[in-house]
Amino acid sequence: MDAAAPGAGIWVETAHGRLHARSWPAPDADTARPPIVLLHDSLGCVELWRDFPGRLATATGRRVIAYDRLGFGRSDPNPGRLGPDFVLEEARGGLAAVLARFDIGDFVAFGHSIGAGMAITAAAAHPGTCRGVISESAQALVEERTLAGIRAAQRQFALPGQMARLERYHGAKAAWVLDAWTGTWLSPGWASWNLDAELRAASCPILAIHGEDDPYGCTRHPERIAALAGGPVTVRLLPGCGHVPHREQEPDVLRAVVAFLG
Known part of the structure; x- marks a missing residue:
């Protein structure tokens, strides 16, 4: 399909399988502005961003692109297990393939949860072209709060009928998706x-958005991002917000992103 059409789907070829991606051009967008590339969370996919990509495109006046990582959503199954460097490797592999397929030079990386970690690694892996990072609910290290939340989710998905929630978005890959999350994080x-x-x-500017009530990570994560990043960091803490700010407090997230991008 035409990658320039609103919400259009396109296949991205990689050495290990095809990735499914979609594009949302903003009305009257300034094509000189670097597009925003979305990186989903551990159980996520393009479809789970719901209406947010289109609203983000409209609010920022920038093209927005989202894709399913290998093994997730409509992308091909992942032939193996996630390795210890999978966060960094996504920036060099899947993301790089998407950037090439859409003929993107400069870009802004917007990631949610572990996708935020991938957005940060994208800035490190693509220092000449990643012009900014929007980190939402990032995990910057392993803490007990994160592991406790994952163990609770693992117990929840073990209940009858719960896997259907994942199968709706990942089909037959759902069990692999769940294990890729829980098995990786709970591994010694x-x-x-x-x-x-x-x-x-x-070295590029970073906007670190974090809900103060995030069950998968306390404010230690954005604080660590601000302390260690090689470039300027803006931290935006959202009171009364959990792990998915773009769904729970979308207007606040859009305002913060628009202000950050200028």
Whole structure:
């Protein structure tokens, strides 16, 4: 399909399978402005962004692109397990393929949850073209609060009928998606993971949005981003907000992003 049409779908070829992506051009968009590329969370996909990409495009006057990582949503199944460097490798692999397919030079990376970590690594991996990062509900390290939230979600998905929630968006890949999240984060080998090196290498401006009531990470995460990032950081804490600010407090998120991007 035409990648320039609102919400259009397009296939992105990679060495390991096809990625599904969509594009939302803003009405009267200034094509000189770098587009925004969305990076989804651990259980997410393009469809789970819902109406937000279109509203983001309208609010910012920029083209917005979202894609399903390999193994998620409509993209092809992932042939293996996530490796210990999967956050960094996404910036070099899947994201790089999407940028090439859409012929994107300069861009802004907007990530949610682990996708925010990928947005930060994108700034480190693409220092010449990543012009800004919007980090929403980022996990910058492993903390017990995050692990407790994942264990609770794991118990919830073990109840009868709960996997249907994931199958609606990921189809037969749903079990792999859940294990990719819980199995990775709860693995002893993941305990020392953090974004410290990538943050120090990220020189572009960063907007760190975080809900004060996020069950998957306290405000230690945006504080760490602000302390370690190689470029300027704006921290926006949202009172009464949980893990999905773009859904729970969308107007506040859009205002913060518009102000950040100028």
